[in-house]
Amino acid sequence: MVLFIAFIASVLLAGFSLYDNGTVASERIRMQNTTDATVYSTVNVITRDMNFIAYTNRSMVANQVAIAQLVGLSSWAHMLDKSVQNLDDIMDYVQIVPYIGPVLKRITAVMAKFSNMAKNGVDKAAKIAIPLIDGLIGIISTGQRAFQVATADMAIATYEGVSKANDKDIDTNLLISGATFIKLLKAWDDDVGRNRKPRTGGSKKDKNIRARYEEFV
Secondary structure (H helix, E strand, O other): OHHHHHHHHHHHHHHHHHHHHHHHHHHHHHHHHHHHHHHHHHHHHHHHHHHHHHHHHHHHHHHHHHHHHHHHHHHHHHHHHHHHHHHHHHHHHHOOOOOHHHHHHHHHHHHHHHHHHHHHHHHHHHHHHHHHHHHHHHHHHHHHHHHHHHHHHHHHHHHHHHHHHHOOOOOOOHHHHHHHHHHHHHHHHHHHOOOOOOOOOOOHHHHHHHHHHHOOO
C-alpha cells in the first residue's frame, strides 16, 4: 500500500510536471507567434515610409543636381565673360593696326557686350531659380516628415491591432502606446534625418549644415 501510494504520487507529480511543461511550451509558442505576426505586420507598414523616402529622395537629388547645374552655368558664364573682356582689352592695342585692327575691335566689343548680358541673365535666373528649387526640396522634405508621422501612427495601430488579435491578454494602454510612438519617431529621425535650413548659431552640427547649405545659395 505504501509503495502503491508512493507510485501514485510519483505518477501524479510526473503528470503535473508534464502538463505544466506543456502549458509553458504552448504559451511560449503563442507568444512567439504573436511577436512574429506583430513585428512582421508593423515592419511592412514602416517599409512603406522607407519606400516613400527612397522615391522622394530621388526627386530631392534631382533638384540638388539642378541647383548644381545652375551654379556651374553661372560659373561658366562668368569665365566666358572674363575671357571675352580680356580679349576686348587686348584689342584696344591691336586696333591701331590699319584696316584689320578696328574691325577686330568692333567684333570683340560686340562679343563683350553680349557675354556681359548673358552673364547677367544667367545670374538673375539662378538667383530666382535656386531659392525656388531649394523651397521645393524643403516641401518634399516636409512631406517626408508628414508621411513619416502618419506612418508611425499607422504602425502603432497595426502593432496594437495585430497583437490584440493574437493575444487578448496583451496590455496596450495609452502610456505604452505613447512611449512606443515617441521611441519610434526618435529612431526614425536618427536613422533617416531630414532636410532643414541651419539656425543662425548653434552647435557644430548646425555649422556643418549651414556650410553645406550655403554651397547651393
